Amino acid sequence: LLELVELEVRELLSKYGFPGDKTPVVRVSALKALECGCG
Numbered sequence: 627l628l629e630l631v632e633l634e635v636r637e638l639l640s641k642y643g644f645p646g647d648k649t650p651v652v653r654v655s656a657l658k659a660l661e662c663g664c665g
Contacts, residue, residue, distance in 0.1 A: 628653065632651050635651070636649065636651075
């Protein structure tokens with residue numbers, strides 16, 4: 627499912643003139659980041 631979402635986002639970026647094929651996609655957990663309390 628994540629691969630499909632990434633593909634769709636890349637297509638939208640390209641559609642609106644951004645470098646969708648060169649844009650890095652970082653997969654992280656927002657929940658883990660919030661729970662960390664690191665800053």
